[in-house]
Amino acid sequence: xxxxxxxxxxxxxxxxxxxxxxxxxxxxxxxxxxxxxxxxxxxxxxxxxxxxxxxxxxxxxxxxxxxxxxxxxxxxxxxxxxxxxxxxxxxxxxxxxxxxxxxxxxxxxxxxxxxxxxxxxxxxxxxxxxxxxxxxxxxxxxxxxxxxxxxxxxxxxxxxxxxxxxxxxxxxxxxxxxxxxxxxxxxxxxxxxxxxxxxxxxxxxxxxxxxxxxxxxxxxxxxxxxxxxxxxxxxxxxxxxxx
Numbered sequence: 005x006x007x008x009x010x011x012x013x014x015x016x017x018x019x020x021x022x023x024x025x026x027x028x029x030x031x032x033x034x035x036x037x038x039x040x041x042x043x044x045x046x047x048x049x050x051x052x053x054x055x056x057x058x059x060x061x062x063x064x065x066x067x068x069x070x071x072x073x074x075x076x077x078x079x080x081x082x083x084x085x086x087x088x089x090x091x092x093x094x095x096x097x098x099x100x101x102x103x104x105x106x107x108x109x110x111x112x113x114x115x116x117x118x119x120x121x122x123x124x125x126x127x128x129x130x131x132x133x134x135x136x137x138x139x140x141x142x143x144x145x146x147x148x149x150x151x152x153x154x155x156x157x158x159x160x161x162x163x164x165x166x167x168x169x170x171x172x173x174x175x176x177x178x179x180x181x182x183x184x185x186x187x188x189x190x191x192x193x194x195x196x197x198x199x200x201x202x203x204x205x206x207x208x209x210x211x212x213x214x215x216x217x218x219x220x221x222x223x224x225x226x227x228x229x230x231x232x233x234x235x236x237x238x239x240x241x242x243x244x245x246x247x
Contacts, residue, residue: 014059014128015039017052020090021066029062032117038124046075050082058085060124065091065102073105080106086127086171090115096207103211108172127171129198145181147241148228150220152181161222172197173216180229180239189236213237 016038020026030040041056043049045067052058061079065072076087089107091098102110108127111120145152149162157174159167169177179188179196188196190209197212213229220227228241 013037013039014124015041015056016060016062016124017041017043017049017058018062019043019045019049019064019067019072020062021064029117029120033121033124036121038121046070046078049075049079053079053083053085060086060088060127062088062090062120062124063107065089065093065098073101076102076107077105080170084168084170088120088123088127100207100211103208104215106170106215108170126198144246146244146246147181147184148225149222152177154178159219162225163222167219169216169219172212173219176212176216177220180237181243184239184241184243187232187235187238193236 016033018026018029018033018040020029020042026042030042033040038059041052043052046069049061063072063076063079065076067075070078072089072091076089079085079087086108087106088109088111089102089105090111090113091102092113099110109123111123143153143155145154151160152158153160157169159169159174159177161167176193176197179193182196194209197209213231217227217229220229228239230238230240232238
């Protein structure tokens, strides 16, 4: 278990179109130590986000009005809460689209409550591991006018404007900042950033890099992330660290 008895168990918001599956998931997750709140759609999700400390949203892609994919994009535009998207299509295209929309993970149907619990632990662990990345006692970093606060998990652009990052994007940025001007192989980057090892993991890293690049662009200044063909990526900017 990832939390002690003194800690409040994470609240998991679950949207599932099949009532029997939703009940089974809720029972298993509660037995695993999570707090679970079933949700029927967009209204309940945004109300919960506004009033409760939601830990992760499990979102069924088959939802209607709006559908799960659109709702994932809307959630990501308003919140950094991790999203696990559940879909019936196992194609790589759907997984990539889900990641492009801001999902932190994608699960194919049918899936077991046990698998979901493991995925939830991985997503929550990734968010907490961000603080462990980087040198001890150095909680802030700066590069090309950008500033990063690891304690607050915040990114501010050269104009002083905050930039929202998902847990996966921040974990990836933290790894890159910890290895400035060094080429990091995809497999190593996946390991350090906590990306799940699957047949499409390389593609998942590429999508996360693409998302992070878009957010690190400022005016005519490109993102300082260089692709090293057939190897991996390099953070090209000089990084200053301070406490």
